[in-house]
Amino acid sequence: MAVSIDEARHVARLARVDLSDEALVKIASELSTVLDHFASLAGITDEPDSLHPFEASDPPEADHAPALRTDEPGETLSREDTLAGAPVTENGQFSVPGFLPDES
């Protein structure tokens, strides 16, 4: 099996997803099946003139450039609109449980 249950637990931790032990067993097996199939990619060789493995496949072209607009102040969401969907707010800000040592 490509993915062990311990590896699945580690990946769930990296992804910040709470999964039960039962769910970890199932997902490790499903990921293993999928990744076994995807192992066919291992043999693929890149184009000889490629530059960098993480370069976007879509080359820059005249119609993309300049990618960034001029940095000018514009209309943005109001604080009220920005906070409207937040589950918990406090004093006009997003609120989370304390995470610094002197706060907890």
Add this chain to the structure above:
Amino acid sequence: MRLTDLTFREIVRALESRELSSRDLVAAALDAIRSSGDTLNTFIRTADPDDLLAQAQAIDDARARGRSPGPLAGIPIAIKDNISTCRLGTTCGSRMLEHYQPPYDATAVARIRAAGGIVVGKTNMDEFAMGSSNEHSAFGPARNPWDTERVPGGSSGGSAAAVAAGHAVLALGSDTGGSVRQPAGFCGVVGVKPTYGRISRYGLVAFASSFDQIGPMARDVAGAAALLDVVAGYDTRDATSLRETLPNYVTAVTAGVEGLRIGVPHEFVGPTVQPWVRERVEGALAALEAAGAELRELSLPSLAHGVPTYYLIADAEASTNLARYDGVKYGHRADASDLDGVFERTRGEGFGDEVKRRIMLGTYALSAGYRDRYYASAQAARRVITAELVRAFDEVDALVGPVSPGTAFPLGERVADPLAMYLSDIFTAPANLAGAAAISVPCGVASDGLPVGCQVTVDRHAEPVMFSLAGEIERACGGPLAPPSGGGA
């Protein structure tokens, strides 16, 4: 009156000559939603009917005063529920965003409204657009108007079913690996995945940003072209949006196919394709040849890598894009005393199984020790596939084949087998990998009684050729399809 009785051109002509009122058109959509909306589960949320009728009346009044209220004026349009609509809930088919109300319209939606289009509601979809059957919606699956025991396809299954059943004249979907084209094929409607960058992604909730494109859906090719005419074009709010002068896509639909070179890849007609699908697609190819196009057989061997390449990169991108659902800024939040607990439990409770699987796969493919083997290999494969397609487009103007290996499959058949579901995308993912444009156009009803979608894939920027070919296929195959009993279920 049923919306499925008229073509898009007939609707526009009747509205302009005032033989048909927008109020009647919207009322017909609302009637159809009342009659089969619950069975087909096309919408997650519809707008207030009185408000829709009032919008339609305002358009009718403007026309009566001799004004021309916009190219989509008075036409009911459905929007996939991952495209932001101001103050109209946008759930992405997820419990995570069940109560989320965007504070702004996506650019594509703003352009539809500016053109007079009437947004009737938000359509059902696989959660965060991850799925090929609509069965991964947190709000229950949408169903296929041709056979309610079958899936409408996904992830834009609600939009495809809504158009097929006359719940709307036009719809927007989104296509990351085939999510507009495959449901269009399964429901017998037209679906477009434009060139990457053609339609602004501002307000489209991100899944895999290097693939995601909004796409128009309609019962006929002219309708899809008219919607693309309105929503396409540069937007300062999307750094990947293309700056170029746009041709008129509606005009291209009737431009003819004389002299166009059609590539028919061996890989698109292999043994995995159901014989009744192959038969219909071969009929479409023969019709193109009869209309003056030239058919050329060719081979694209790297397409065999399309599905793994697509899923590894898309899920890697999804694993970072979906990090934003942390219970802080919007959406669901779980109770926990510490911050990591809030993150982990919020995501454990808010996401469905398929989204968790994708996030896990993407995180794994990016993690230390596996990144080169999976993510980097997939990036290399993406360049190989793209180069192969670019070379093919030196030789031919378009590639034509089936959208999917089979017609709509029964509900429940693949939901427990993620790999089988992923393999449904074998013919559609390559266009997303290469940023190319592609369309799904109905090419008839197969011997199993279900519609077959024919896919025309063209090079980046070549949408006019794509529309000309699709227009010819539609004409040759008997025009727009309607499900038995008008999709009334």
